[in-house]
Amino acid sequence: MFQIEKALERGKCFIKDLPLSRVLLQDDCRFPWLILVPRVPSAQEIYHLTSDQQHVLMDEVSLVSKVLQDYVQADKINIAAFGNIVPQLHIHIIARFKMDEAWPHSVVGLKGSLPYSLADRDKIVKDLSQMIFFS
């Protein structure tokens, strides 16, 4: 049965379920940051997915990256599947700006966070849940 590890859920908000993956928002207003979690029990590496699941995951990574880019007009999209701390397969999709406080370094695994205000968070979740869909 699919379950998201507690450590992976912490500090995140549900946005929506795509055909393969659950889309989460990282609650950190410093970096517009989404996370895809394929709903495949026990998967820790991309090659643990079937070939069909891998292609759907790529469709979802591409879609979510493009929507995030359109939404925030970032300078660069950063994509990463690490899992050194939380092994459950998850893909970070992060909008980066040349003016953000960590540029040009990776922000995956950065300690601490600066949560959104409730109003901002609700708006982002609502906006993105509408924008992220397969036409």
Place this chain on the structure above:
Amino acid sequence: MFQIEKALERGKCFIKDLPLSRVLLQDDCRFPWLILVPRVPSAQEIYHLTSDQQHVLMDEVSLVSKVLQDYVQADKINIAAFGNIVPQLHIHIIARFKMDEAWPHSVVGLKGSLPYSLADRDKIVKDLSQMIFFS
């Protein structure tokens, strides 16, 4: 015309061309580390590729991850497409060990490197160029 940016080639060795991507070895013996560069001029983001190209890229990421894992028996494979410093689209595939000097942190963008001996590098390039193929 496809060309790899000079900054991306630096400190790397050619392994082989797959249908979409060039496979390079990062010349740093601390971390077994491959890089895929899709041979698509001007691509900087995954969503700049066509849907077919994205699926081939996923096949290649999966294949190369699995081969690297089989070759070095890593604890975790790290995959990243950042491009904050070198914008040409490239995907890092890195074998990580709980005993490596940077665990559990990301090593993408780490300063400095510890080159392989020529003999080790030649052996790795030869082994991986034989192991990385589509059956």
